[in-house]
Amino acid sequence: xxxxxxxxxxxxxxxxxxxxxxxxxxxxxxxxxxxxxxxxxxxxxxxxxxxxxxxxxxxxxxxxxxxxxxxxxxxxxxxxxxxxxxxxxxxxxxxxxxxxxxxxxxxxxxxxxxxxxxxxxxxxxxxxxxxxxxxxxxxxxxxxxxxxxxxxxxxxxxxxxxxxxxxxxxxxxxxxxxxxxxxxxxxxxxxxxxxxxxxxxxxxxxxxxxxxxxxxxxxxxxxxxxxxxxxxxxxxxxxxxxxxxxxxxxxxxxxxxxxxxxxxxxxxxxxxxxxxxxx
Numbered sequence: 001x002x003x004x005x006x007x008x009x010x011x012x013x014x015x016x017x018x019x020x021x022x023x024x025x026x027x028x029x030x031x032x033x034x035x036x037x038x039x040x041x042x043x044x045x046x047x048x049x050x051x052x053x054x055x056x057x058x059x060x061x062x063x064x065x066x067x068x069x070x071x072x073x074x075x076x077x078x079x080x081x082x083x084x085x086x087x088x089x090x091x092x093x094x095x096x097x098x099x100x101x102x103x104x105x106x107x108x109x110x111x112x113x114x115x116x117x118x119x120x121x122x123x124x125x126x127x128x129x130x131x132x133x134x135x136x137x138x139x140x141x142x143x144x145x146x147x148x149x150x151x152x153x154x155x156x157x158x159x160x161x162x163x164x165x166x167x168x169x170x171x172x173x174x175x176x177x178x179x180x181x182x183x184x185x186x187x188x189x190x191x192x193x194x195x196x197x198x199x200x201x202x203x204x205x206x207x208x209x210x211x212x213x214x215x216x217x218x219x220x221x222x223x224x225x226x227x228x229x230x231x232x233x234x235x236x237x238x239x240x241x242x243x244x245x246x247x248x249x250x251x252x253x254x255x256x257x258x259x260x261x262x263x264x265x266x267x268x269x270x271x272x273x274x275x276x277x278x279x
Contacts, residue, residue, distance in 0.1 A: 022060050022068055024143045029062035033088050036065060036080035042168055043082075044107050050078050051128070051136050055274065059143040064088065071126050074138040074145060075110055078128070079166055086166055090126040097164035102150075105129045108167040111150070113159040115140070123161060132235060132246070134276075142255065147209075147276040204251030205278050206258040207233070210270045213245045221269075225249065228268055230261075248276065 040046035057069060064073030072090040079086045087093045094112040105111070106129070113125040127137030133151030138144070150156050210225070211217070216234065225232050225247075235246045249265060252258040258275045265273045 022058055024059055025061045031062055034064055036077050038081065038083040040082045042079075042084050044167065046082055047078060047108050047128075047167070050081060051130070054078075054145050055136070055147070057138075057145045059138045059140060059145070069138045069145065071138045071140065074136075075126055075128055084166055091123040093126055094123045094162050094164060097166040100163050100165050102160070102163060105163055106165075107131050108165075110164045110166065111135055111160060112162045112164070113156060114161050115159055119159070121161065125159075129163075132244075139277075142277065149276075149278040152278045204253040204257075206252040206255050207248040207250035207276050207278060208252075208258055208262055208265050208273050209276045210247040210249060210265070210273050213247065215243055216245050217247050221247075225269060230265070249273075251278075 040049070054069075054074070057067060059070060060068035061070050062073070063069055065077035069077060072088060072093060075090075075093065076086060076088050087096060090112060093110060097110065100109065109129040111127050111129050112123045113127075114120065114122055115125045116122065125137070125140065127135040127148070129135045130147070133149045134147055135150065136145060136147055139146045139148070148156060150160065210221075210232075216236075222232065230249045233248045233250065235248065236243055249261070249269075250258065252261065255275065255277070262273060262275060
C-alpha cells in the first residue's frame with residue numbers, strides 16, 4: 001500500500017512541476033490581442049530595463065505578455081509598454097517603421113528573418129538589436145527569451161531579411177548593461193603568469209556573460225577567472241568613441257551545461273552573470 005502511495009505522490013509531484021511550464025504551442029491558442037499598459041517613456045534606457053527583466057521568460061505561441069511571449073508578441077509588448085503602437089505579427093512589423101541597413105543598426109532596432117527551411121523571403125521571426133551583433137528574441141528552438149549574435153551565427157546571417165527602426169530619434173545610446181569602470185592597462189602591471197584553464201573548449205554556442213567594461217577588464221579579474229579553472233573570451237566593440245569589452249566564460253555545448261556552471265560563477269565572480277547564446 002505504501003508503494004502505491006509513493007508512486008501516486010511522485011506522479012502528482014511530476015505533474016505539478018511540468019504544469020509550471022506552459023505548452024509552447026497550446027491546443028487552443030488565445031488569439032485575442034492584449035494591449036500592454038503604458039509604463040515607460042519611449043527611450044533606450046527603458047527598453048534596456050525591460051530586456052533584462054524579460055530574459056528567460058517562456059516562449060508560447062500567440063502570447064504577447066506579460067509572462068509568456070512569441071517572437072512578435074515580445075517586441076509588441078516592449079514597444080507597447082512605451083506607448084509606441086506597432087503591428088502584432090512579425091510580417092506586418094517588418095512593413096512599418098523606418099527601413100535601415102544592417103550597418104546602421106543601433107540599440108532597439110527590430111531585425112526580421114526568414115526561418116523557413118526553404119527560404120522564400122517571407123518574414124517568420126523577429127528580434128530586437130542590442131549592439132555588436134547581439135540581439136534578444138523569443139526563441140522558437142530554446143522556447144524562451146534569449147540572447148543571440150548576428151556576427152557569429154551563420155544561421156541568422158543567412159536568414160536576415162530586413163531591419164526597421166521604430167524608436168524616436170532623440171535617445172542616448174545604451175550598452176547592454178552598466179559598464180564597470182576599470183583601470184587603464186598602464187596603471188597596473190599584469191601578473192607574470194596566468195594558469196591555464198582545464199576547461200578550455202572551442203565547441204558550443206552558450207556562454208556566461210560576466211560583464212561589460214570600458215577598454216578591457218582588470219587583469220586581476222581575468223587572473224581570478226583562469227585561476228578558478230574557467231576559460232574566458234573577450235568581444236570588443238566601439239560605442240560613442242569608447243572601446244567596450246564583453247567578458248564571456250565558455251563556450252558550453254548546451255544550455256544545461258552553462259546553467260550547471262552559472263551558479264558557481266555568480267558566487268565566485270559576478271552576482272549579475274547570465275547566460276548568452278551565440279549562434
